Amino acid sequence: MAESKDDLVDSVYQSELNPGSETSKTGSPIQGNESTIASTDNDNSTKKRNISETYPNESSKTLSSDPHSALSRRGISHSTQHKKASVYTDTNQEVPAWMRSKLANDAAHKYDKYGGRRTVELTIARSEESKDPYAKYASPKEDEATQLQPEDPYAKYGARPRQQADSRVIRRDPEPERKRRHNRPEPVENVEEPIAEVAAYTSVPSLKGPGNKTDYKTFQSNISHKENKDINSIVRQHYNQRTHQSKLQGSRTRSPIYKMRNFNNAIKYILLGNWVKRRAPNAPLVFLDLCCGKGGDLNKCEFVNVDQYIGIDISDASVREAFSRYSQNKARFIPQNPQSKRSRDSRRYNFEACFATGDLFSYTIPEILEKNFSGIIDALFPVDAVSIQFSFHYAWETEDKVRTILTNVSRSLRPGGTFIGTIPSSDFIRSKILKKEFTEERTFGNDLYHVRFEQEPPEDGHFESPYGNRYDYFLKDAVDDVPEYVVPFETLRLLCEDYGLILKYKQNFPDIFNLEIPNYFSKLNKNLVDGMKRADGKYGVEGDEKEAVAFYIGFVFEKVGN
Ligand SMILES: C[S@@+](CC[C@H](N)C(=O)[O-])C[C@H]1O[C@@H](n2cnc3c(N)ncnc32)[C@H](O)[C@@H]1O
Numbered sequence: 001m002a003e004s005k006d007d008l009v010d011s012v013y014q015s016e017l018n019p020g021s022e023t024s025k026t027g028s029p030i031q032g033n034e035s036t037i038a039s040t041d042n043d044n045s046t047k048k049r050n051i052s053e054t055y056p057n058e059s060s061k062t063l064s065s066d067p068h069s070a071l072s073r074r075g076i077s078h079s080t081q082h083k084k085a086s087v088y089t090d091t092n093q094e095v096p097a098w099m100r101s102k103l104a105n106d107a108a109h110k111y112d113k114y115g116g117r118r119t120v121e122l123t124i125a126r127s128e129e130s131k132d133p134y135a136k137y138a139s140p141k142e143d144e145a146t147q148l149q150p151e152d153p154y155a156k157y158g159a160r161p162r163q164q165a166d167s168r169v170i171r172r173d174p175e176p177e178r179k180r181r182h183n184r185p186e187p188v189e190n191v192e193e194p195i196a197e198v199a200a201y202t203s204v205p206s207l208k209g210p211g212n213k214t215d216y217k218t219f220q221s222n223i224s225h226k227e228n229k230d231i232n233s234i235v236r237q238h239y240n241q242r243t244h245q246s247k248l249q250g251s252r253t254r255s256p257i258y259k260m261r262n263f264n265n266a267i268k269y270i271l272l273g274n275w276v277k278r279r280a281p282n283a284p285l286v287f288l289d290l291c292c293g294k295g296g297d298l299n300k301c302e303f304v305n306v307d308q309y310i311g312i313d314i315s316d317a318s319v320r321e322a323f324s325r326y327s328q329n330k331a332r333f334i335p336q337n338p339q340s341k342r343s344r345d346s347r348r349y350n351f352e353a354c355f356a357t358g359d360l361f362s363y364t365i366p367e368i369l370e371k372n373f374s375g376i377i378d379a380l381f382p383v384d385a386v387s388i389q390f391s392f393h394y395a396w397e398t399e400d401k402v403r404t405i406l407t408n409v410s411r412s413l414r415p416g417g418t419f420i421g422t423i424p425s426s427d428f429i430r431s432k433i434l435k436k437e438f439t440e441e442r443t444f445g446n447d448l449y450h451v452r453f454e455q456e457p458p459e460d461g462h463f464e465s466p467y468g469n470r471y472d473y474f475l476k477d478a479v480d481d482v483p484e485y486v487v488p489f490e491t492l493r494l495l496c497e498d499y500g501l502i503l504k505y506k507q508n509f510p511d512i513f514n515l516e517i518p519n520y521f522s523k524l525n526k527n528l529v530d531g532m533k534r535a536d537g538k539y540g541v542e543g544d545e546k547e548a549v550a551f552y553i554g555f556v557f558e559k560v561g562n
Helices: 067-071 073-082 097-104 177-182 195-202 231-246 258-275 298-303 316-329 365-369 376-380 399-412 426-434 489-498 509-520 526-530 544-550
Strands: 036-039 286-290 308-313 352-357 383-389 413-424 443-445 449-453 470-475 479-485 501-508 552-559
Touching: 231 316, 231 479, 258 298, 258 383, 258 413, 258 509, 258 526, 258 544, 258 552, 286 399, 298 316, 308 316, 308 365, 308 376, 316 352, 352 365, 365 376, 365 399, 383 399, 399 413, 399 489, 399 501, 413 426, 413 501, 426 489, 449 544, 489 501, 489 552, 501 509, 509 544, 509 552
Parallel strands: 036 352, 286 308, 286 383, 308 352, 383 413
Antiparallel strands: 413 552, 443 449, 449 470, 470 479, 501 552
């Protein structure tokens, strides 16, 4: 267990603290020190958390009657102008109330507001799904009239023992004092990998990418001894490598999945556009992006008029990229209230943002954020929307991980706030199993994507436990056989209820697109729309892409309470 916050921190990146100046020494346009990036290595493989056995009473903080004072970004910047990010701060100095109690108590009681776990027995009802909604997505045995069976009754699912510490994970040394003093981001490098494993990058002939405009270098990861690594290590390495390579690949429009990427982005625009809601007309809109990656959803946050963005991801290279993307596109002057933001410059980000590196499936959000953004929980939480896009499936290795991320979601959201995500469809997977559309290598898919199960999936499509049902996922030019886990949706729905999250919406990607895109065509960026134009002149995906996108669903839960 981490004895102190310092145990959790390997390095911190922060824009130059330079109130009054608009340009930091790193060249990023900043205002005060509001644009801050923090990196907290929260890899759980070498640490354990102490989670209490009962939830404390839900203590959703009521916002101050003046929402601007309660949630104001200025509030944060003012305090931090005098007091740099908390890593530099003596713990004896003034700290927020919740943190004082934390410091006074055993570390085990830290962040009680974020709660612990209780062991609950869920009786999972059988899915009422009676027809196969995936029959229309091309499959070799489409004609065989195979009915979907009802969902497995996961009446009982014990948590698996916590993963043992993995000594193979190379931890970064604490950041040298010199770097801390200068508060500068480190140059991008693959910090947790031995040099040999990143040789592919050092041997790239030109750092400017392929010389010929028509060349495109398809992404391939290079992770050795995957079989001996835990999922966090593989995932982080994979997304770190992807971040580095994406700069060298050539024009994105040449990617074999360019249309599919645009399609997936359109889905996310639709989901966020329909479900991110401001609390009140004059209240700032706060958005928490869990597993934010390279900040691919920053544009969508501008689209839905976010005022404050918080992004967290386990991949440090991705987080740095997200911060850099944000810094380069941040509006020079950000209107300070939602009304004046009607005149916001839509080509820029008219919101404040902060980014941190952390393992969201093993640590609470205060543990990840507070060390570097002292007071942030009091100032910005609860938030209006929590988003987790294309990432939740990595958590379904163990019940512990799923409960930790759901605690993070639920404790972060205001009542009425929304939890919005995209995950692989368990119904789609079951449909593949039932139709026996698997090769002998336990694989289904096509030239664009495939799914390979670690173990023979049960013939009736009902996995014994809802957790730990691992497969390797491949998507050309994006994901290179990275392990993921089945997310049995009915289990997710019932678990969410347990966390005060009620299902409002669930739809597969093709249906989201077909039903909603007419409302969005005129609102979406022209390049995005043009990037979905098919050979037949219509818009959407085609060929192998159809099945690859049908693999996913979007969901929305709402936090209940008052
Ligand atoms: C497919 S990417 C999605 C990125 C982004 N949400 C998007 O839609 O573009 C999955 C992301 O999940 C992140 N991730 C996986 N496990 C994580 C964990 N335990 N904690 C935080 N982030 C994690 C990865 O680093 C990666 O950036």
